[in-house]
Structure formats: structure tokens, C-alpha cells
Amino acid sequence: MAKSPQTTSFQPLDREGLVQRVATLLSKAIVTGQLAPGARLSESVVARELGVSRAPVREAARLLENSGLVTYRANRGFFVRETSTQALNDLYELRMVIETAAAQRVLKHGLTETIDRLSAQIDVLHEVAAQGADMLTQVEADMEFHRLLCAGSGNPKFLHVFEQIAAETEFSIMVIGRLYDNPHKIAETHEPIVNAMRRGDEAATCDALRYHIGVAQKLVTRQFRDLTESSSGN
Known part of the structure; x- marks a missing residue:
């Protein structure tokens, strides 16, 4: 008789929640100067360091763009905003x-x-x-x-x-x-x-x-x- 699949108490990761967590981490890094004004926000590097795929990093960068912390340059990616x-x-x-x-x-x-x-x-x-x-x-x-x-x-x-x-x-x-x-x-x-x-x-x-x-x-x-x-x- 086949055993029923084992269940756990784990809850599926919420994609929106993951994106927000990544955005919060990046925001703190920018505000505290870990990521300097003008620095390129490398999706692959951030994704590797956080142990996530590039997709949530890209979405998080879009959120930071809306909040004025980063800017997007066509064919170059996201950069920490340089203010005036x-x-x-x-x-x-x-x-x-x-x-x-x-x-x-x-x-x-x-x-x-x-x-x-x-x-x-x-x-x-x-x-x-x-x-x-x-x-x-x-x-x-x-x-x-x-x-x-x-x-x-x-x-x-x-x-x-x-x-x-x-x-x-x-x-x-x-x-x-x-x-x-x-x-x-x-x-x-x-x-x-x-x-x-x-x-x-x-x-x-x-x-x-x-x-x-x-x-x-x-x-x-x-x-x-x-x-x-x-x-x-x-």
C-alpha cells in the first residue's frame, strides 16, 4: 500500500513578499552608503549574494526606481541615483x-x-x-x-x-x-x-x-x- 505524501508546516514563499524583502535590503544598502551614488546595481551579483533568482531582484529594482533611489539606463541596467x-x-x-x-x-x-x-x-x-x-x-x-x-x-x-x-x-x-x-x-x-x-x-x-x-x-x-x-x- 502506497504511503501518502509527507506534509510539512512550510508555507509557499510569497513572490510579492520576496520582492519586497529584496527591495528593503537594497534600500538599506543604498541609504547607508554600501551602494554608492552612481554605482551599477548588478542583478546577477545581488541575486547570487542573496541566493535568489534574478527576477525578484529586477522587480525590486523597479520598486526602488519608483521610490527615487535608482534609475534605469537603456541597455545598461539600474544605477544608484545621483541626486542634486x-x-x-x-x-x-x-x-x-x-x-x-x-x-x-x-x-x-x-x-x-x-x-x-x-x-x-x-x-x-x-x-x-x-x-x-x-x-x-x-x-x-x-x-x-x-x-x-x-x-x-x-x-x-x-x-x-x-x-x-x-x-x-x-x-x-x-x-x-x-x-x-x-x-x-x-x-x-x-x-x-x-x-x-x-x-x-x-x-x-x-x-x-x-x-x-x-x-x-x-x-x-x-x-x-x-x-x-x-x-x-x-
């Missing part, structure tokens, strides 16, 4: 638009649970600073505040756009190496936003957000310009 001062200005300008709109929606619909989450994330930012965490951890905690704002607005389109530019924002900060000398400053710059939201003051909230993002915009673009000029002068 103008591109960084455009990026922060877009963030101002979607994040102020998200904040306005939070206030309009009285989404106090979102404000509570934002306040809690400021505590996380202070904890990260107190622990002396590395720059990437600080940047990720910073971006989580803004992600929570967009996610908590009740409009999924805001979050969708934010997710497309979040990695590019992280990349821009990691390229210059820092924002503030005092890591607690990162946490403190978010406090006027939440304070204004607590009061239900829409105008003050939008002003605080524009100021917060605008200061980051000036710091990032100035430091990037200085870094670029220093590199070209060598």
Missing part, C-alpha cells in the same frame, strides 16, 4: 504639500488618536537620542513621525505618496551624514507641530510643519551643496 540640490529642493517642497494637507485633515476630522501617536513618537525620538543611536536609526525614527501623520490622516493617498519619497528623503540625509549636532534637536523640532495640533490651531499647525520641513530643506541642501563642492575641488 534642485532634486532635494523639489523633494522637500512635495513633502510640505502632502504633510500640511494630512495635518489639516487630522484636525478637520478630529483624529485625536493620530495626535497621540505623533506625541508618542516624539518620546521615541528622545529615547533614540539618549541611547546614542546611529544616524540611520535617528533618521528612521524621524521619518516614522511623518509617516504616522500621513497614515493617520485617513486618506491613504497621502501615505502612498509619502512612502514613495520616504526612502529618497532618508538617502538625502544619510548622504550628508547629519542634520543636527545634538540628536535631541531632531525630537525637539517636532514638538511645535504636535502642540499646535493639540490646540486645534490649523494655521499654527501648518506654519509649524512648513517651518520644520523648511529648516530641514535648507540644512540638507546647504550641506549637500558644500559636500558636492568639496568633492569637486579635490
Whole structure:
């Protein structure tokens, strides 16, 4: 009598999940500088190192192209994006638009649970600073505040756009190496936003957000310009 096939508890690998995992690994490598701006993203090398086929690597690269981390050159493949001062200005300008709109929606619909989450994330930012965490951890905690704002607005389109530019924002900060000398400053710059939201003051909230993002915009673009000029002068 033939034995029935042995079964296991293994679940089939989800292709979409695999692609996302590869994209996350590549994104971290780009943001942290393991893959430098202008470097070619070799599908065969990445596939071999990760132990996967080239197909999910190619799909992951397409995702990174959508998020602004890589560019595709015909007949040459994918390359880590080389940014510019103008591109960084455009990026922060877009963030101002979607994040102020998200904040306005939070206030309009009285989404106090979102404000509570934002306040809690400021505590996380202070904890990260107190622990002396590395720059990437600080940047990720910073971006989580803004992600929570967009996610908590009740409009999924805001979050969708934010997710497309979040990695590019992280990349821009990691390229210059820092924002503030005092890591607690990162946490403190978010406090006027939440304070204004607590009061239900829409105008003050939008002003605080524009100021917060605008200061980051000036710091990032100035430091990037200085870094670029220093590199070209060598």
C-alpha cells in the first residue's frame, strides 16, 4: 500500500513578499552608503549574494526606481541615483504639500488618536537620542513621525505618496551624514507641530510643519551643496 505524501508546516514563499524583502535590503544598502551614488546595481551579483533568482531582484529594482533611489539606463541596467540640490529642493517642497494637507485633515476630522501617536513618537525620538543611536536609526525614527501623520490622516493617498519619497528623503540625509549636532534637536523640532495640533490651531499647525520641513530643506541642501563642492575641488 502506497504511503501518502509527507506534509510539512512550510508555507509557499510569497513572490510579492520576496520582492519586497529584496527591495528593503537594497534600500538599506543604498541609504547607508554600501551602494554608492552612481554605482551599477548588478542583478546577477545581488541575486547570487542573496541566493535568489534574478527576477525578484529586477522587480525590486523597479520598486526602488519608483521610490527615487535608482534609475534605469537603456541597455545598461539600474544605477544608484545621483541626486542634486534642485532634486532635494523639489523633494522637500512635495513633502510640505502632502504633510500640511494630512495635518489639516487630522484636525478637520478630529483624529485625536493620530495626535497621540505623533506625541508618542516624539518620546521615541528622545529615547533614540539618549541611547546614542546611529544616524540611520535617528533618521528612521524621524521619518516614522511623518509617516504616522500621513497614515493617520485617513486618506491613504497621502501615505502612498509619502512612502514613495520616504526612502529618497532618508538617502538625502544619510548622504550628508547629519542634520543636527545634538540628536535631541531632531525630537525637539517636532514638538511645535504636535502642540499646535493639540490646540486645534490649523494655521499654527501648518506654519509649524512648513517651518520644520523648511529648516530641514535648507540644512540638507546647504550641506549637500558644500559636500558636492568639496568633492569637486579635490
